[in-house]
Amino acid sequence: MVGASRLPSLSRISVVGLGYVGLTVAAVLASKGFKVIGVDTDEEKVSEVSLGRCPVHEPGLDVLVRRSVRRHNLSATTDYNAIRETSVTFITVGTPSSNDGGIDLSYIQSASRSIGESLSGKRERHLVVVKSTVVPGTTQRVIVPTLESSSNHRVGESLFVCVNPEFLREGSAVKDMLHPDRLVLGDAGDGSSNLLLNLYKVLYRKKMPPVLKTNYVNAELIKYANNVFLATRISLINEFANLCQLIPGADVNVVAQGIGLDERIGPHFLRAGIGFGGSCFPKDLRAIITLSRELGHDPELIRVTYEVNERRPGVVIKMAEDLLGDLKGRRVAILGLAFKPNTDDVREAPALKLVKLFAEKKAEVKAYDPVAGENAKRVLGNAVTIVDSIEECLRGADLCVLATEWDEFRALRPEHFIGFMREPVLIDGRRIYDPKEFSSKMRFRAIGLGTNDG
Numbered sequence: 026m027v028g029a030s031r032l033p034s035l036s037r038i039s040v041v042g043l044g045y046v047g048l049t050v051a052a053v054l055a056s057k058g059f060k061v062i063g064v065d066t067d068e069e070k071v072s073e074v075s076l077g078r079c080p081v082h083e084p085g086l087d088v089l090v091r092r093s094v095r096r097h098n099l100s101a102t103t104d105y106n107a108i109r110e111t112s113v114t115f116i117t118v119g120t121p122s123s124n125d126g127g128i129d130l131s132y133i134q135s136a137s138r139s140i141g142e143s144l145s146g147k148r149e150r151h152l153v154v155v156k157s158t159v160v161p162g163t164t165q166r167v168i169v170p171t172l173e174s175s176s177n178h179r180v181g182e183s184l185f186v187c188v189n190p191e192f193l194r195e196g197s198a199v200k201d202m203l204h205p206d207r208l209v210l211g212d213a214g215d216g217s218s219n220l221l222l223n224l225y226k227v228l229y230r231k232k233m234p235p236v237l238k239t240n241y242v243n244a245e246l247i248k249y250a251n252n253v254f255l256a257t258r259i260s261l262i263n264e265f266a267n268l269c270q271l272i273p274g275a276d277v278n279v280v281a282q283g284i285g286l287d288e289r290i291g292p293h294f295l296r297a298g299i300g301f302g303g304s305c306f307p308k309d310l311r312a313i314i315t316l317s318r319e320l321g322h323d324p325e326l327i328r329v330t331y332e333v334n335e336r337r338p339g340v341v342i343k344m345a346e347d348l349l350g351d352l353k354g355r356r357v358a359i360l361g362l363a364f365k366p367n368t369d370d371v372r373e374a375p376a377l378k379l380v381k382l383f384a385e386k387k388a389e390v391k392a393y394d395p396v397a398g399e400n401a402k403r404v405l406g407n408a409v410t411i412v413d414s415i416e417e418c419l420r421g422a423d424l425c426v427l428a429t430e431w432d433e434f435r436a437l438r439p440e441h442f443i444g445f446m447r448e449p450v451l452i453d454g455r456r457i458y459d460p461k462e463f464s465s466k467m468r469f470r471a472i473g474l475g476t477n478d479g
Contacts, residue, residue: 035152035224036060039111041136043070043101045081045304045370046156046191047117049198052086055093057228062111063101074101082369082396085199105139113152113224114140116168117191120157122308126315130167133157137168141175144184151178152185152220158248158309160316164188164241165213185217188241190248195303196367207235211244252309253327258294259301260333266297266473267340277473278456297473299428299454300337302364302373307334338378342386344452344470345424352386356447358422359383360415361429361455362394362401369396375454376428377404384408393418395431419445430455439466 036059040051043065055061065071073080077094079087093099108114118132137153144151153172155164169180178184188211193201208225210218218238226233237247262281269275277297285292301307310331317324342352349355364374371377376392380401383390390409394401398411412418415437419425425442427434435457442449443466451463453471463469470476 035113035220035227037111037113038062038224039064039108039114041065041105041108041114041116041140042118042132042157043067043074043080044117044119045083045195045198046193047115048074048079048081048090049083049086049193049202050115050117050156050191051099052089052093053199053202054228055096055099056089058098059228060111061093061099062107063099064103064105064107065101066103068103071101071103074099082367083198084196084367089199105143108140108143109147111151112149113154113221115154115156115189116140117156119304120159120308122311126311127319128158128160128308128312130159130163133159133163134167134171137171138175141172141178144172144176144178147176148183150183150185152187152217154221155186155188156191158190158305159245160249160312161242161245164211164245169213181213181215181217185212185215185220186241187212187217187221188244189221190244190251192248192251195370196365204232205234207237209237209239209244209247211239211241213241249309249313252306253313253330255294256301256306256310256334257326257330259296259298259306260330262295262297263300263337263472264333269473269475270344272475273477275473275475276460280473297456298337298375299341299379299472300334300375302375303370304372307331307373338375338382340472341379341426341452341454342382345383345426348450348452348468348470349424352383352388355388355423356421357383357388357390358418358425358446359390359392359409360394360418360425360427360434361431362392362411363397363429366429366431369400371397371400371404374401374429377401379426379428380405380409391418391422394429395433415441416445422446423448424450424452426452426454427457428454430457439463443467 038054038059039062040047041064043063051061051063070080077091079090116136118136120128123129169186180186190209210221212218266277269277281295284290285295314324314328362371362376380390391412392409393412402411442451449467451469456471460474
């Protein structure tokens with residue numbers, strides 16, 4: 026077993042990978058007085074961070090980055106050798122989907138190799154923390170051997186590895202890092218998790234969250250099980266939304282409120298809509314489905330959860346055709362492109378799938394998002410016209426679909442749609458509008474809301 030005294034000061038930290046997770050981890054630690062070096066192969070991203078600029082849209086993160094760089098607590102580099110000057114390294118690189126539905130481990134392997142090479146010849150002991158989402162068995166079978174072979178150190182002797190999955194939500198990542206609801210720490214039975222726990226005790230002091238210590242594979246599994254459970258709740262309430270739309274007077278919001286009062290269920294992740302997206306849920310479901318099949322098991326419920334979500338944009342297209350008939354030549358306005366509000370992330374965003382489906386129907390699509398327009402344009406190309414305002418998006422449209430629940434969209438009233446649109450027809454894909462108010466003044470449909478006109 027290793028104790029805190031066997032490792033140098035935990036105050037100097039390196040973070041490999043400066044995406045949403047890595048930059049949040051780095052900036053929060055730096056804001057609390059740790060000396061943090063961010064390492065990334067993207068020169069532009071490193072340059073931005075070095076200048077105190079935040080290359081991703083995440084509420085509150087820009088302030089932490091700017092302040093921490095100014096106080097010389099946060100720096101960034103493309104040089105992995107900087108890791109030598111630290112005692113703890115967090116791995117936060119991406120694990121995107123591979124062609125077979127599993128995860129692409131190339132970034133993890135490359136990062137592990139480079140970390141190991143930088144530690145080769147280093148005498149002081151070093152802790153490597155795996156925060157990247159990896160399928161069960163990856164740390165033991167891939168990361169540990171790669172670190173050992175490239176560093177010439179043995180894990181458990183001069184090199185220590187801990188799995189510490191992240192549960193940060195885009196749009197509230199800073200808050201989640203500062204106030205986590207739990208810490209999951211997995212090690213090989215060598216006490217590596219105690220080293221990381223000492224770091225977190227300094228970070229959280231009297232506000233330490235509950236801590237679960239376990240082995241590598243359970244820590245890896247917990248992240249996937251967590252996301253699969255949440256995704257399943259969303260797909261389940263969306264199935265009830267489909268049912269509610271067929272029953273006059275039914276409202277899935279009321280149904281969700283009713284079941285959410287059951288303390289065994291609770292109110293969270295019961296908001297019906299056009300489906301979940303982002304960098305985690307779809308990817309993680311595909312990965313665990315693929316892993317299960319490789320092990321000879323068909324994960325039926327997880328598979329159906331994913332399939333239900335994949336069909337959600339098609340539900341909106343069916344509603345649009347019920348309202349307008351043939352969509353060819355119709356002008357469609359999409360409000361919101363990010364997969365959720367308060368982020369510019371459009372990875373697997375349902376809104377982008379909607380745009381593509383409307384384009385396939387030969388509709389003319391305009392879209393507006395407060396921050397995600399440029400990212401969406403890079404994905405969608407000529408399938409959509411990205412505009413700079415709500416008014417420009419709505420002007421002359423035959424149909425509007427509310428796809429992302431940004432606060433500025435909540436302020437819209439029926440008069441705005443009536444005043445700008447050629448034919449004021451609205452589909453509320455995120456249930457942010459009052460059905461009574463909108464139905465009384467314009468043609469209005471909403472996810473999970475039954476109507477009396479079929």
